[in-house]
Amino acid sequence: MHELSVAVSLVExxxxxxxxxxxxxxxxxxxxxxxxGVAKEALxxxxxxxxxxxxxxxxxxxxxxxxxxxxxxxxxxxxx
Amino acid sequence: MTTxxxxxxxxxxxxxxxxxxxxxxxxxxxxxxxxxVSLVSSPGSGKTMLLERLLTLLxxxxxxxxxxxxxATENDAAxxxxxxxxxxxxxxxxxxxxDAAMVEHALDGWALDQLDFLFLxxxxxxxxxxxxDLGEHLRCVILSVTExxxxxxxxxxxxxxxxxxVITKIDLASAVEFDREAIERNVQAVRPGMRTLAVSAKTxxxxxxxxxxxxxxxx
Numbered sequence: 437m438h439e440l441s442v443a444v445s446l447v448e449x450x451x452x453x454x455x456x457x458x459x460x461x462x463x464x465x466x467x468x469x470x471x472x473g474v475a476k477e478a479l480x481x482x483x484x485x486x487x488x489x490x491x492x493x494x495x496x497x498x499x500x501x502x503x504x505x506x507x508x509x510x511x512x513x514x515x516x
Numbered sequence: 517m518t519t520x521x522x523x524x525x526x527x528x529x530x531x532x533x534x535x536x537x538x539x540x541x542x543x544x545x546x547x548x549x550x551x552x553v554s555l556v557s558s559p560g561s562g563k564t565m566l567l568e569r570l571l572t573l574l575x576x577x578x579x580x581x582x583x584x585x586x587x588a589t590e591n592d593a594a595x596x597x598x599x600x601x602x603x604x605x606x607x608x609x610x611x612x613x614x615d616a617a618m619v620e621h622a623l624d625g626w627a628l629d630q631l632d633f634l635f636l637x638x639x640x641x642x643x644x645x646x647x648x649d650l651g652e653h654l655r656c657v658i659l660s661v662t663e664x665x666x667x668x669x670x671x672x673x674x675x676x677x678x679x680x681x682v683i684t685k686i687d688l689a690s691a692v693e694f695d696r697e698a699i700e701r702n703v704q705a706v707r708p709g710m711r712t713l714a715v716s717a718k719t720x721x722x723x724x725x726x727x728x729x730x731x732x733x734x735x
Contacts, residue, residue, distance in 0.1 A: 438612055438613055438643070438647065442531070445531055446530045449528050453528065457526075462521050466530065471672065471673045471676065507531055512524050514522050516522070
């Protein structure tokens with residue numbers, strides 16, 4: 437159960453990238469590998485908590501399954 | 517007027533901050549000439565006992581130290597200090613794994629160039645530590661004969677990220693009808709080519725082979 441740690445890292449990186457791009461981040465797209473050892477439901481739950489009171493609070497997390505050990509922030513949806 | 521959100525590809529490893537820190541640690545270990553070994557296992561596999569013996573044996577010819585991670589208590593550091601090696605405890609609180617930042621922080625003030633071996637004993641957990649690179653050169657996954665031969669199949673990720681599997685408490689093998697061939701088969705199924713060693717920290721069986729494996733890495 438380290439989804440909260442992963443979610444905190446994800447929020448940090450998404451906030452950094454969002455700041456660089458400008459505008460409000462409304463969705464965060466990630467790819468999670470089957471062997472990453474991360475449970476999707478727990479990550480989604482942790483993401484909502486970890487993103488509270490950050491610039492990306494309220495953004496949607498979109499999780500795509502993939503092979504291997506991937507833990508990747510793939511894309512951001514930005515509202516300008 | 518509102519416009520539709522734009523989708524921007526960013527492609528970043530979610531744990532990149534840990535990976536960047538781990539890479540810097542690995543460079544630092546390399547420059548200092550210290551060989552770093554991490555130990556991962558479930559709680560109760562005999563990780564601390566094994567490390568205590570290893571430190572004692574390696575200390576005869578080498579300069580050794582250890583960082584040991586636990587959620588709470590400094591008991592393990594106190595146990596390991598009996599070997600005479602330099603030991604520091606990392607107390608993680610509620611966090612179920614070590615990460616590169618914790619290791620970097622715990623190394624503060626240590627002269628790494630005065631060491632030949634540094635051991636990182638992770639929190640007892642076969643899931644979370646798999647995701648966190650600590651900058652180690654060698655990752656040992658440890659399992660005891662009492663845990664069942666299907667452990668590699670149940671926790672493939674940690675076995676897949678490890679370099680060597682050490683089977684502990686081999687002195688209890690016959691009492692628990694441990695099947696050495698089955699474990700070998702299961703390890704090879706998730707991590708083809710991985711070396712396995714069977715040891716008993718209690719009787720010393722196999723410890724020479726493990727010490728030789730470590731020493732071969734620094735020569």
